[in-house]
Amino acid sequence: MAYRETDRVRERKQATRETIVTTALTLVSEGGFNGLQMAQLARQSGVATGTLYRYFPSKEELCTAVFEYATEIEVAQVQQQLQESQQNIPEAIANALTTFATRALKAPTTAWALIAEPVAPEVVAARLHYRERYAGLFAQAIADGIAAGSLPEQDSNLSSRALVGAIAEALIGPLAQHSSAAPEQAIAHSIQFCLQAITAKPYSMTRSSS
Amino acid sequence: MAYRETDRVRERKQATRETIVTTALTLVSEGGFNGLQMAQLARQSGVATGTLYRYFPSKEELCTAVFEYATEIEVAQVQQQLQESQQNIPEAIANALTTFATRALKAPTTAWALIAEPVAPEVVAARLHYRERYAGLFAQAIADGIAAGSLPEQDSNLSSRALVGAIAEALIGPLAQHSSAAPEQAIAHSIQFCLQAITAKPYSMTRSSS
DNA sequence: CGAAGAAGTGAATCATGATTCACTTCTTAG
């Protein structure tokens, strides 16, 4: 034999792979996973379409890789915010939500792609994993808050989901469209909304009907 | 001339058009607008593909019609709930949210398609209109509640959006996936979450950081 | 160098699915 993969080559391939993934993420942030086209991705990545297939067996697997990459970034951001201000749980949650919302606002299509775009089964599986991690992060914070006495008794898992959901979806309207007023204000309001929800005493209905 | 459209024909065409739209909605509820295929739709509607084009100039316009049709149904449901129990605004909102959530739970893909699926520009325009109506409905209810003294002072428009968003998105997780526990419980919790948010006194942070 | 073994290329091929259109089958009114 006369050829054996060397470090230099390994690094170059690694770099190419990263270029492909990050470029793909840029495209996803414009048109979602369904809008991602292999030819365009290849062009913008500076490689030939065939090369994409040297790195990923199919578009589906490429999408999964992009999904996981983007996901790691988002989760890390939120996790970092939650770890700061451990002393004041509500504040920590507020900061994490702000981070989450701000990032979503800046890249609404990306947020949507990660959260709800209908994609191939394989990618959905990755999303499931991602949501679990996310929910877990907030659930832990809420549980800590309850233990520390800074939050009232509640189902931390359900509140956690509602929290993320409230912020995520509540933002879609204000930004995706006419984005007339200041999105900043919308964020602040949504967070206020969430804090009230998790810090308030349960609301009891006078009477209920189905 | 020897042919002039008569009532009988007009009615039949009307019926066919409705069949196409309702059938299309069924398909959308399975795979979203992107999953809608003209050939399949024609087959299930009992007409030829060419016929679809006698009724709609393009798939895009067909989708818009489907969107508006589905939208009317959803808005009407929520509106009805809000009009009952005018006396007790929080309860009315809770009921409306329950309706919204329950329906979304039963048809998650439809809900997603109406709310966030990336679709053609024309359809997006219809969605914008729809969201406005929706938000307006809740905003009015909240404003009424403030006026009646049953809700504290707040920006009814922003709360309205957060409300719908919290329910809509918070539900996606629990149902789209492992749907382990009772989705009923998730709904109840989310609504409780929302009621606390709009009925509670604003939460004030000890100190804030960016 | 030179051969072996990859990695890279991009035009050609395939698959999918929207749209068209020449033709057939009603409907209507005289």
Place this chain on the structure above:
DNA sequence: CTAAGAAGTGAATCATGATTCACTTCTTCG
């Protein structure tokens, strides 16, 4: 009943975009 005017049909055509592959260009190492 018949001609005019639609409505309905579905195979053929087009457009789009993923995937393949025969070929070219590195890389490595004896």
